[in-house]
Amino acid sequence: MSAPTAPSASDFDQFYTATAKRLVSAVYAATGDLAEAEDAVQEAYARAWQRWDRLIAEGDPTPWVRTVALRLAVSSWRRARNRMRAHLRHGPPGDLPDLAPDRVALVHALRGLKTDQRTAVVLHHLLDLPIEQVARETGVSEGAVRTRLSRARKALGSHLGDLGHPSPYPTARPPKEVPTHG
Numbered sequence: 001m002s003a004p005t006a007p008s009a010s011d012f013d014q015f016y017t018a019t020a021k022r023l024v025s026a027v028y029a030a031t032g033d034l035a036e037a038e039d040a041v042q043e044a045y046a047r048a049w050q051r052w053d054r055l056i057a058e059g060d061p062t063p064w065v066r067t068v069a070l071r072l073a074v075s076s077w078r079r080a081r082n083r084m085r086a087h088l089r090h091g092p093p094g095d096l097p098d099l100a101p102d103r104v105a106l107v108h109a110l111r112g113l114k115t116d117q118r119t120a121v122v123l124h125h126l127l128d129l130p131i132e133q134v135a136r137e138t139g140v141s142e143g144a145v146r147t148r149l150s151r152a153r154k155a156l157g158s159h160l161g162d163l164g165h166p167s168p169y170p171t172a173r174p175p176k177e178v179p180t181h182g
Helices: 009-031 034-050 052-058 062-079 081-089 101-111 115-126 131-138 142-162
Strands: none
Touching: 009 034, 009 052, 009 062, 009 101, 009 115, 034 052, 034 062, 062 115, 062 131, 101 115, 101 142, 115 131, 115 142, 131 142
8 A cells, every 4th residue: 555645846836727816816806906916815825835735634725725815915905004095085096907897897896895795795706605614714603794795785786886887786676578469
């Protein structure tokens, strides 16, 4: 019987290649700052590499890397809060290259949410994590996650509607049209 092989650098490279782009997108959506998102994600992967053997032994390292990246981004965001307020006084940034106007509008709307609400929306709606996993990763109850999502949806629907974009969270269904004969 041969000994199990230790996780290798190529395992880490494959993991990075498969997950980095989506994680940067999620952290960008949570922070509204692409450079901060990229920095936080790179730091999270660097920390993951230092613990790679242990992370692989524990199972899927994705939640650990995602949690670290989001925490790093939020910490950075808090330190830069005054700088961001100054930028926001001068209006939102222009469209970023390769980003659709709808994506820019969504990120702008997400910036208006409280950090806990924004994180819940990104994890649940953009990364498709179930509420139970969002609760575990954020350290709150499932009920708290549901409350954050509900409040965030209401704020996003209002904000996106004010910008002329249809809300991704309809509050009421339009009446069905009844065909008329005649």
